[in-house]
Amino acid sequence: MKKLLLIFILTSLLFSCRTQQDVLYLQNIDNIDFSKENYQSPEIQVGDVLTIMVSAYDEDLAKPFNLGGNNTTGIRQGTSELSSTSYLVDSEGYIEYPMLGSIQVAGKTRKELAEDLKNRISNYIKDPMVNIRIVNFEVTMLGEFNSQGVVKSASERLNIFEAIANSGGMSFYAIRDSVLIIRSENGKRKHDYVNLHDANIMNSEYYYLKQNDILYALPTKSRATEFNTRPLTSTLTVIGFITAIITLFR
CATH class of the missing domain: 1.10.287 (Helix Hairpins)
Known part of the structure:
Protein backbone atom coordinates (compact mmCIF):
# COMPACT_ATOMS: atom_id res chain seq x y z
CA MET A 1 0.00 0.00 0.00
CA THR A 19 9.25 26.12 -14.86
CA GLN A 20 9.06 29.91 -14.81
CA GLN A 21 9.71 29.95 -18.56
CA ASP A 22 6.48 28.03 -19.09
CA VAL A 23 4.28 30.75 -17.59
CA LEU A 24 5.99 34.07 -18.41
CA TYR A 25 4.56 36.30 -21.14
CA LEU A 26 6.60 38.43 -23.61
CA GLN A 27 9.94 36.91 -22.62
CA ASN A 28 11.99 38.66 -25.33
CA ILE A 29 10.32 42.08 -25.14
CA ASP A 30 13.64 43.96 -24.83
CA ASN A 31 14.65 42.78 -28.31
CA ILE A 32 11.49 43.77 -30.19
CA ASP A 33 10.94 46.89 -32.32
CA PHE A 34 7.60 48.54 -31.52
CA SER A 35 8.11 51.67 -33.64
CA LYS A 36 5.04 50.84 -35.74
CA GLU A 37 1.70 49.85 -34.26
CA ASN A 38 -0.03 47.07 -36.15
CA TYR A 39 -3.65 48.14 -35.62
CA GLN A 40 -6.33 47.98 -38.28
CA SER A 41 -9.92 49.02 -37.68
CA PRO A 42 -12.14 45.93 -37.83
CA GLU A 43 -14.55 45.61 -40.71
CA ILE A 44 -18.27 45.49 -40.03
CA GLN A 45 -19.63 41.94 -40.20
CA VAL A 46 -22.97 40.20 -40.58
CA GLY A 47 -24.67 40.10 -37.18
CA ASP A 48 -23.00 43.26 -35.88
CA VAL A 49 -25.15 45.83 -34.11
CA LEU A 50 -24.28 49.41 -35.02
CA THR A 51 -25.33 52.63 -33.34
CA ILE A 52 -25.48 55.53 -35.78
CA MET A 53 -25.93 59.12 -34.65
CA VAL A 54 -26.40 61.91 -37.18
CA SER A 55 -26.06 65.50 -36.04
CA ALA A 56 -26.01 68.89 -37.75
CA TYR A 57 -26.04 72.58 -36.91
CA ASP A 58 -29.81 72.44 -37.22
CA GLU A 59 -30.76 69.36 -35.18
CA ASP A 60 -34.33 69.39 -36.46
CA LEU A 61 -33.01 68.59 -39.94
CA ALA A 62 -30.99 65.65 -38.58
CA LYS A 63 -33.90 64.06 -36.68
CA PRO A 64 -35.35 62.11 -39.65
CA PHE A 65 -32.01 60.30 -39.99
CA ASN A 66 -32.11 59.17 -36.35
CA LEU A 67 -35.50 57.47 -36.54
CA GLY A 68 -36.19 53.79 -37.13
CA GLY A 69 -33.64 51.03 -36.66
CA ASN A 70 -33.94 48.42 -33.91
CA ASN A 71 -33.60 50.67 -30.87
CA THR A 72 -33.27 54.36 -30.09
CA THR A 73 -31.48 55.91 -27.11
CA GLY A 74 -30.72 59.46 -26.08
CA ILE A 75 -27.17 60.80 -25.92
CA ARG A 76 -26.53 64.17 -24.31
CA GLN A 77 -24.14 66.52 -26.11
CA GLY A 78 -23.75 69.87 -24.41
CA THR A 79 -27.21 71.16 -23.54
CA SER A 80 -29.09 69.11 -26.14
CA GLU A 81 -29.96 65.44 -26.38
CA LEU A 82 -29.23 63.60 -29.62
CA SER A 83 -30.75 60.32 -30.72
CA SER A 84 -28.57 57.27 -31.33
CA THR A 85 -30.28 54.44 -33.20
CA SER A 86 -29.04 50.84 -33.46
CA TYR A 87 -29.12 48.72 -36.59
CA LEU A 88 -28.59 44.98 -36.97
CA VAL A 89 -26.52 43.99 -40.00
CA ASP A 90 -28.60 41.36 -41.80
CA SER A 91 -27.43 38.08 -43.34
CA GLU A 92 -26.71 39.85 -46.64
CA GLY A 93 -24.61 42.56 -44.98
CA TYR A 94 -27.20 45.36 -45.24
CA ILE A 95 -29.03 47.70 -42.88
CA GLU A 96 -32.29 49.53 -43.52
CA TYR A 97 -31.62 53.21 -42.94
CA PRO A 98 -34.32 55.91 -42.66
CA MET A 99 -34.57 58.23 -45.66
CA LEU A 100 -31.79 56.34 -47.48
CA GLY A 101 -33.16 52.80 -47.71
CA SER A 102 -31.06 49.64 -47.89
CA ILE A 103 -27.31 50.22 -47.49
CA GLN A 104 -24.54 47.62 -47.69
CA VAL A 105 -22.28 47.97 -44.66
CA ALA A 106 -20.51 44.62 -44.24
CA GLY A 107 -16.85 44.78 -45.22
CA LYS A 108 -16.53 48.49 -44.43
CA THR A 109 -14.79 50.02 -41.44
CA ARG A 110 -16.65 52.46 -39.22
CA LYS A 111 -14.75 55.34 -40.82
CA GLU A 112 -15.61 54.20 -44.34
CA LEU A 113 -19.28 53.78 -43.51
CA ALA A 114 -19.43 57.18 -41.76
CA GLU A 115 -17.96 58.83 -44.86
CA ASP A 116 -20.45 57.00 -47.10
CA LEU A 117 -23.40 58.12 -44.97
CA LYS A 118 -22.13 61.70 -44.80
CA ASN A 119 -22.00 61.85 -48.60
CA ARG A 120 -25.54 60.48 -48.91
CA ILE A 121 -27.04 62.68 -46.17
CA SER A 122 -25.32 65.77 -47.62
CA ASN A 123 -27.96 65.66 -50.35
CA TYR A 124 -30.51 66.61 -47.69
CA ILE A 125 -28.69 68.68 -45.04
CA LYS A 126 -25.53 70.74 -44.98
CA ASP A 127 -22.35 69.47 -43.27
CA PRO A 128 -23.81 66.46 -41.43
CA MET A 129 -21.75 64.69 -38.76
CA VAL A 130 -22.01 60.91 -38.42
CA ASN A 131 -20.83 58.88 -35.43
CA ILE A 132 -20.85 55.06 -35.60
CA ARG A 133 -20.05 52.40 -33.00
CA ILE A 134 -20.09 48.61 -33.00
CA VAL A 135 -21.97 47.93 -29.76
CA ASN A 136 -21.81 44.13 -29.62
CA PHE A 137 -18.02 43.78 -29.89
CA GLU A 138 -17.19 40.55 -28.06
CA VAL A 139 -14.78 37.62 -28.09
CA THR A 140 -15.13 34.10 -26.67
CA MET A 141 -12.56 32.61 -24.27
CA LEU A 142 -12.42 28.81 -23.97
CA GLY A 143 -10.14 26.27 -22.35
CA GLU A 144 -7.55 27.04 -19.69
CA PHE A 145 -8.67 30.54 -18.74
CA ASN A 146 -9.61 31.10 -15.13
CA SER A 147 -12.99 32.43 -16.21
CA GLN A 148 -14.27 31.02 -19.49
CA GLY A 149 -17.00 32.81 -21.38
CA VAL A 150 -17.74 35.82 -23.54
CA VAL A 151 -15.73 39.02 -23.05
CA LYS A 152 -17.65 42.13 -24.07
CA SER A 153 -15.79 45.33 -24.90
CA ALA A 154 -17.05 48.90 -25.06
CA SER A 155 -14.21 49.57 -27.50
CA GLU A 156 -13.28 47.75 -30.68
CA ARG A 157 -9.62 48.31 -29.80
CA LEU A 158 -9.23 45.20 -27.63
CA ASN A 159 -5.87 43.44 -27.52
CA ILE A 160 -5.27 39.82 -26.62
CA PHE A 161 -3.81 40.54 -23.17
CA GLU A 162 -6.78 42.72 -22.22
CA ALA A 163 -9.10 39.87 -23.17
CA ILE A 164 -7.04 37.41 -21.11
CA ALA A 165 -7.06 39.78 -18.13
CA ASN A 166 -10.85 40.10 -18.40
CA SER A 167 -11.01 36.30 -18.26
CA GLY A 168 -9.13 36.17 -14.97
CA GLY A 169 -5.82 35.29 -16.60
CA MET A 170 -4.65 31.89 -17.82
CA SER A 171 -4.58 28.89 -15.54
CA PHE A 172 -1.36 27.25 -14.37
CA TYR A 173 -2.03 24.44 -16.84
CA ALA A 174 -2.47 26.60 -19.96
CA ILE A 175 -0.07 26.16 -22.88
CA ARG A 176 0.97 29.75 -23.50
CA ASP A 177 3.07 29.21 -26.61
CA SER A 178 0.23 27.74 -28.68
CA VAL A 179 -3.06 29.59 -28.13
CA LEU A 180 -5.60 28.89 -30.86
CA ILE A 181 -7.45 31.84 -32.42
CA ILE A 182 -10.42 31.27 -34.73
CA ARG A 183 -11.48 34.30 -36.78
CA SER A 184 -14.27 35.00 -39.26
CA GLU A 185 -13.57 37.42 -42.10
CA ASN A 186 -15.69 38.08 -45.18
CA GLY A 187 -17.86 35.08 -44.42
CA LYS A 188 -14.89 32.71 -44.15
CA ARG A 189 -13.23 31.19 -41.09
CA LYS A 190 -9.50 30.93 -40.53
CA HIS A 191 -7.39 29.90 -37.57
CA ASP A 192 -3.85 30.23 -36.29
CA TYR A 193 -1.78 29.63 -33.17
CA VAL A 194 -0.02 32.43 -31.29
CA ASN A 195 2.91 32.28 -28.88
CA LEU A 196 2.38 34.50 -25.84
CA HIS A 197 5.96 33.90 -24.67
CA ASP A 198 7.16 35.77 -27.76
CA ALA A 199 6.81 39.57 -27.67
CA ASN A 200 6.47 39.55 -31.47
CA ILE A 201 2.79 38.84 -30.81
CA MET A 202 2.48 42.62 -30.35
CA ASN A 203 3.39 43.08 -34.03
CA SER A 204 1.05 40.31 -35.14
CA GLU A 205 -2.33 40.66 -36.86
CA TYR A 206 -3.75 38.75 -33.89
CA TYR A 207 -2.57 41.16 -31.20
CA TYR A 208 -5.69 43.29 -31.62
CA LEU A 209 -8.72 41.04 -31.58
CA LYS A 210 -11.69 41.34 -33.90
CA GLN A 211 -15.34 40.92 -33.07
CA ASN A 212 -16.45 37.31 -32.62
CA ASP A 213 -12.89 35.95 -32.34
CA ILE A 214 -12.64 32.67 -30.42
CA LEU A 215 -9.58 32.01 -28.24
CA TYR A 216 -8.85 28.51 -27.01
CA ALA A 217 -6.09 27.90 -24.46
CA LEU A 218 -5.00 24.27 -24.72
CA PRO A 219 -4.19 22.30 -21.53
CA THR A 220 -0.79 20.83 -20.75
CA LYS A 221 -0.28 17.07 -20.64
CA SER A 222 -0.21 17.26 -16.85
CA ARG A 223 -3.76 18.65 -16.95
CA ALA A 224 -4.89 15.68 -19.02
Missing part, protein backbone atom coordinates in the same frame (compact mmCIF):
# COMPACT_ATOMS: atom_id res chain seq x y z
CA LYS A 2 2.79 2.44 0.95
CA LYS A 3 4.68 1.65 -2.26
CA LEU A 4 1.56 2.30 -4.32
CA LEU A 5 0.99 5.65 -2.64
CA LEU A 6 4.63 6.63 -3.14
CA ILE A 7 4.49 5.79 -6.85
CA PHE A 8 1.30 7.84 -7.25
CA ILE A 9 2.77 10.89 -5.48
CA LEU A 10 6.01 10.79 -7.48
CA THR A 11 4.09 10.44 -10.75
CA SER A 12 1.87 13.42 -9.89
CA LEU A 13 4.89 15.58 -9.06
CA LEU A 14 6.61 14.57 -12.28
CA PHE A 15 3.69 15.61 -14.49
CA SER A 16 2.85 18.80 -12.60
CA CYS A 17 6.37 20.24 -12.68
CA ARG A 18 6.50 23.52 -14.67
CA THR A 225 -2.99 13.37 -16.66
CA GLU A 226 -4.80 14.96 -13.72
CA PHE A 227 -8.16 14.02 -15.22
CA ASN A 228 -6.95 10.54 -16.13
CA THR A 229 -5.64 9.83 -12.62
CA ARG A 230 -8.81 10.91 -10.82
CA PRO A 231 -10.24 7.35 -10.91
CA LEU A 232 -6.95 6.11 -9.41
CA THR A 233 -7.15 8.78 -6.71
CA SER A 234 -10.70 7.70 -5.85
CA THR A 235 -9.62 4.06 -5.74
CA LEU A 236 -6.73 4.85 -3.40
CA THR A 237 -9.09 6.83 -1.17
CA VAL A 238 -11.43 3.84 -0.89
CA ILE A 239 -8.52 1.47 -0.21
CA GLY A 240 -7.21 3.82 2.48
CA PHE A 241 -10.65 4.00 4.10
CA ILE A 242 -11.04 0.20 4.13
CA THR A 243 -7.52 -0.22 5.53
CA ALA A 244 -8.30 2.24 8.32
CA ILE A 245 -11.51 0.36 9.22
CA ILE A 246 -9.69 -2.99 9.31
CA THR A 247 -6.92 -1.52 11.48
CA LEU A 248 -9.49 0.04 13.83
CA PHE A 249 -11.32 -3.24 14.50
CA ARG A 250 -8.27 -5.50 14.85
Whole structure:
Protein backbone atom coordinates (compact mmCIF):
# COMPACT_ATOMS: atom_id res chain seq x y z
CA MET A 1 0.00 0.00 0.00
CA LYS A 2 2.79 2.44 0.95
CA LYS A 3 4.68 1.65 -2.26
CA LEU A 4 1.56 2.30 -4.32
CA LEU A 5 0.99 5.65 -2.64
CA LEU A 6 4.63 6.63 -3.14
CA ILE A 7 4.49 5.79 -6.85
CA PHE A 8 1.30 7.84 -7.25
CA ILE A 9 2.77 10.89 -5.48
CA LEU A 10 6.01 10.79 -7.48
CA THR A 11 4.09 10.44 -10.75
CA SER A 12 1.87 13.42 -9.89
CA LEU A 13 4.89 15.58 -9.06
CA LEU A 14 6.61 14.57 -12.28
CA PHE A 15 3.69 15.61 -14.49
CA SER A 16 2.85 18.80 -12.60
CA CYS A 17 6.37 20.24 -12.68
CA ARG A 18 6.50 23.52 -14.67
CA THR A 19 9.25 26.12 -14.86
CA GLN A 20 9.06 29.91 -14.81
CA GLN A 21 9.71 29.95 -18.56
CA ASP A 22 6.48 28.03 -19.09
CA VAL A 23 4.28 30.75 -17.59
CA LEU A 24 5.99 34.07 -18.41
CA TYR A 25 4.56 36.30 -21.14
CA LEU A 26 6.60 38.43 -23.61
CA GLN A 27 9.94 36.91 -22.62
CA ASN A 28 11.99 38.66 -25.33
CA ILE A 29 10.32 42.08 -25.14
CA ASP A 30 13.64 43.96 -24.83
CA ASN A 31 14.65 42.78 -28.31
CA ILE A 32 11.49 43.77 -30.19
CA ASP A 33 10.94 46.89 -32.32
CA PHE A 34 7.60 48.54 -31.52
CA SER A 35 8.11 51.67 -33.64
CA LYS A 36 5.04 50.84 -35.74
CA GLU A 37 1.70 49.85 -34.26
CA ASN A 38 -0.03 47.07 -36.15
CA TYR A 39 -3.65 48.14 -35.62
CA GLN A 40 -6.33 47.98 -38.28
CA SER A 41 -9.92 49.02 -37.68
CA PRO A 42 -12.14 45.93 -37.83
CA GLU A 43 -14.55 45.61 -40.71
CA ILE A 44 -18.27 45.49 -40.03
CA GLN A 45 -19.63 41.94 -40.20
CA VAL A 46 -22.97 40.20 -40.58
CA GLY A 47 -24.67 40.10 -37.18
CA ASP A 48 -23.00 43.26 -35.88
CA VAL A 49 -25.15 45.83 -34.11
CA LEU A 50 -24.28 49.41 -35.02
CA THR A 51 -25.33 52.63 -33.34
CA ILE A 52 -25.48 55.53 -35.78
CA MET A 53 -25.93 59.12 -34.65
CA VAL A 54 -26.40 61.91 -37.18
CA SER A 55 -26.06 65.50 -36.04
CA ALA A 56 -26.01 68.89 -37.75
CA TYR A 57 -26.04 72.58 -36.91
CA ASP A 58 -29.81 72.44 -37.22
CA GLU A 59 -30.76 69.36 -35.18
CA ASP A 60 -34.33 69.39 -36.46
CA LEU A 61 -33.01 68.59 -39.94
CA ALA A 62 -30.99 65.65 -38.58
CA LYS A 63 -33.90 64.06 -36.68
CA PRO A 64 -35.35 62.11 -39.65
CA PHE A 65 -32.01 60.30 -39.99
CA ASN A 66 -32.11 59.17 -36.35
CA LEU A 67 -35.50 57.47 -36.54
CA GLY A 68 -36.19 53.79 -37.13
CA GLY A 69 -33.64 51.03 -36.66
CA ASN A 70 -33.94 48.42 -33.91
CA ASN A 71 -33.60 50.67 -30.87
CA THR A 72 -33.27 54.36 -30.09
CA THR A 73 -31.48 55.91 -27.11
CA GLY A 74 -30.72 59.46 -26.08
CA ILE A 75 -27.17 60.80 -25.92
CA ARG A 76 -26.53 64.17 -24.31
CA GLN A 77 -24.14 66.52 -26.11
CA GLY A 78 -23.75 69.87 -24.41
CA THR A 79 -27.21 71.16 -23.54
CA SER A 80 -29.09 69.11 -26.14
CA GLU A 81 -29.96 65.44 -26.38
CA LEU A 82 -29.23 63.60 -29.62
CA SER A 83 -30.75 60.32 -30.72
CA SER A 84 -28.57 57.27 -31.33
CA THR A 85 -30.28 54.44 -33.20
CA SER A 86 -29.04 50.84 -33.46
CA TYR A 87 -29.12 48.72 -36.59
CA LEU A 88 -28.59 44.98 -36.97
CA VAL A 89 -26.52 43.99 -40.00
CA ASP A 90 -28.60 41.36 -41.80
CA SER A 91 -27.43 38.08 -43.34
CA GLU A 92 -26.71 39.85 -46.64
CA GLY A 93 -24.61 42.56 -44.98
CA TYR A 94 -27.20 45.36 -45.24
CA ILE A 95 -29.03 47.70 -42.88
CA GLU A 96 -32.29 49.53 -43.52
CA TYR A 97 -31.62 53.21 -42.94
CA PRO A 98 -34.32 55.91 -42.66
CA MET A 99 -34.57 58.23 -45.66
CA LEU A 100 -31.79 56.34 -47.48
CA GLY A 101 -33.16 52.80 -47.71
CA SER A 102 -31.06 49.64 -47.89
CA ILE A 103 -27.31 50.22 -47.49
CA GLN A 104 -24.54 47.62 -47.69
CA VAL A 105 -22.28 47.97 -44.66
CA ALA A 106 -20.51 44.62 -44.24
CA GLY A 107 -16.85 44.78 -45.22
CA LYS A 108 -16.53 48.49 -44.43
CA THR A 109 -14.79 50.02 -41.44
CA ARG A 110 -16.65 52.46 -39.22
CA LYS A 111 -14.75 55.34 -40.82
CA GLU A 112 -15.61 54.20 -44.34
CA LEU A 113 -19.28 53.78 -43.51
CA ALA A 114 -19.43 57.18 -41.76
CA GLU A 115 -17.96 58.83 -44.86
CA ASP A 116 -20.45 57.00 -47.10
CA LEU A 117 -23.40 58.12 -44.97
CA LYS A 118 -22.13 61.70 -44.80
CA ASN A 119 -22.00 61.85 -48.60
CA ARG A 120 -25.54 60.48 -48.91
CA ILE A 121 -27.04 62.68 -46.17
CA SER A 122 -25.32 65.77 -47.62
CA ASN A 123 -27.96 65.66 -50.35
CA TYR A 124 -30.51 66.61 -47.69
CA ILE A 125 -28.69 68.68 -45.04
CA LYS A 126 -25.53 70.74 -44.98
CA ASP A 127 -22.35 69.47 -43.27
CA PRO A 128 -23.81 66.46 -41.43
CA MET A 129 -21.75 64.69 -38.76
CA VAL A 130 -22.01 60.91 -38.42
CA ASN A 131 -20.83 58.88 -35.43
CA ILE A 132 -20.85 55.06 -35.60
CA ARG A 133 -20.05 52.40 -33.00
CA ILE A 134 -20.09 48.61 -33.00
CA VAL A 135 -21.97 47.93 -29.76
CA ASN A 136 -21.81 44.13 -29.62
CA PHE A 137 -18.02 43.78 -29.89
CA GLU A 138 -17.19 40.55 -28.06
CA VAL A 139 -14.78 37.62 -28.09
CA THR A 140 -15.13 34.10 -26.67
CA MET A 141 -12.56 32.61 -24.27
CA LEU A 142 -12.42 28.81 -23.97
CA GLY A 143 -10.14 26.27 -22.35
CA GLU A 144 -7.55 27.04 -19.69
CA PHE A 145 -8.67 30.54 -18.74
CA ASN A 146 -9.61 31.10 -15.13
CA SER A 147 -12.99 32.43 -16.21
CA GLN A 148 -14.27 31.02 -19.49
CA GLY A 149 -17.00 32.81 -21.38
CA VAL A 150 -17.74 35.82 -23.54
CA VAL A 151 -15.73 39.02 -23.05
CA LYS A 152 -17.65 42.13 -24.07
CA SER A 153 -15.79 45.33 -24.90
CA ALA A 154 -17.05 48.90 -25.06
CA SER A 155 -14.21 49.57 -27.50
CA GLU A 156 -13.28 47.75 -30.68
CA ARG A 157 -9.62 48.31 -29.80
CA LEU A 158 -9.23 45.20 -27.63
CA ASN A 159 -5.87 43.44 -27.52
CA ILE A 160 -5.27 39.82 -26.62
CA PHE A 161 -3.81 40.54 -23.17
CA GLU A 162 -6.78 42.72 -22.22
CA ALA A 163 -9.10 39.87 -23.17
CA ILE A 164 -7.04 37.41 -21.11
CA ALA A 165 -7.06 39.78 -18.13
CA ASN A 166 -10.85 40.10 -18.40
CA SER A 167 -11.01 36.30 -18.26
CA GLY A 168 -9.13 36.17 -14.97
CA GLY A 169 -5.82 35.29 -16.60
CA MET A 170 -4.65 31.89 -17.82
CA SER A 171 -4.58 28.89 -15.54
CA PHE A 172 -1.36 27.25 -14.37
CA TYR A 173 -2.03 24.44 -16.84
CA ALA A 174 -2.47 26.60 -19.96
CA ILE A 175 -0.07 26.16 -22.88
CA ARG A 176 0.97 29.75 -23.50
CA ASP A 177 3.07 29.21 -26.61
CA SER A 178 0.23 27.74 -28.68
CA VAL A 179 -3.06 29.59 -28.13
CA LEU A 180 -5.60 28.89 -30.86
CA ILE A 181 -7.45 31.84 -32.42
CA ILE A 182 -10.42 31.27 -34.73
CA ARG A 183 -11.48 34.30 -36.78
CA SER A 184 -14.27 35.00 -39.26
CA GLU A 185 -13.57 37.42 -42.10
CA ASN A 186 -15.69 38.08 -45.18
CA GLY A 187 -17.86 35.08 -44.42
CA LYS A 188 -14.89 32.71 -44.15
CA ARG A 189 -13.23 31.19 -41.09
CA LYS A 190 -9.50 30.93 -40.53
CA HIS A 191 -7.39 29.90 -37.57
CA ASP A 192 -3.85 30.23 -36.29
CA TYR A 193 -1.78 29.63 -33.17
CA VAL A 194 -0.02 32.43 -31.29
CA ASN A 195 2.91 32.28 -28.88
CA LEU A 196 2.38 34.50 -25.84
CA HIS A 197 5.96 33.90 -24.67
CA ASP A 198 7.16 35.77 -27.76
CA ALA A 199 6.81 39.57 -27.67
CA ASN A 200 6.47 39.55 -31.47
CA ILE A 201 2.79 38.84 -30.81
CA MET A 202 2.48 42.62 -30.35
CA ASN A 203 3.39 43.08 -34.03
CA SER A 204 1.05 40.31 -35.14
CA GLU A 205 -2.33 40.66 -36.86
CA TYR A 206 -3.75 38.75 -33.89
CA TYR A 207 -2.57 41.16 -31.20
CA TYR A 208 -5.69 43.29 -31.62
CA LEU A 209 -8.72 41.04 -31.58
CA LYS A 210 -11.69 41.34 -33.90
CA GLN A 211 -15.34 40.92 -33.07
CA ASN A 212 -16.45 37.31 -32.62
CA ASP A 213 -12.89 35.95 -32.34
CA ILE A 214 -12.64 32.67 -30.42
CA LEU A 215 -9.58 32.01 -28.24
CA TYR A 216 -8.85 28.51 -27.01
CA ALA A 217 -6.09 27.90 -24.46
CA LEU A 218 -5.00 24.27 -24.72
CA PRO A 219 -4.19 22.30 -21.53
CA THR A 220 -0.79 20.83 -20.75
CA LYS A 221 -0.28 17.07 -20.64
CA SER A 222 -0.21 17.26 -16.85
CA ARG A 223 -3.76 18.65 -16.95
CA ALA A 224 -4.89 15.68 -19.02
CA THR A 225 -2.99 13.37 -16.66
CA GLU A 226 -4.80 14.96 -13.72
CA PHE A 227 -8.16 14.02 -15.22
CA ASN A 228 -6.95 10.54 -16.13
CA THR A 229 -5.64 9.83 -12.62
CA ARG A 230 -8.81 10.91 -10.82
CA PRO A 231 -10.24 7.35 -10.91
CA LEU A 232 -6.95 6.11 -9.41
CA THR A 233 -7.15 8.78 -6.71
CA SER A 234 -10.70 7.70 -5.85
CA THR A 235 -9.62 4.06 -5.74
CA LEU A 236 -6.73 4.85 -3.40
CA THR A 237 -9.09 6.83 -1.17
CA VAL A 238 -11.43 3.84 -0.89
CA ILE A 239 -8.52 1.47 -0.21
CA GLY A 240 -7.21 3.82 2.48
CA PHE A 241 -10.65 4.00 4.10
CA ILE A 242 -11.04 0.20 4.13
CA THR A 243 -7.52 -0.22 5.53
CA ALA A 244 -8.30 2.24 8.32
CA ILE A 245 -11.51 0.36 9.22
CA ILE A 246 -9.69 -2.99 9.31
CA THR A 247 -6.92 -1.52 11.48
CA LEU A 248 -9.49 0.04 13.83
CA PHE A 249 -11.32 -3.24 14.50
CA ARG A 250 -8.27 -5.50 14.85
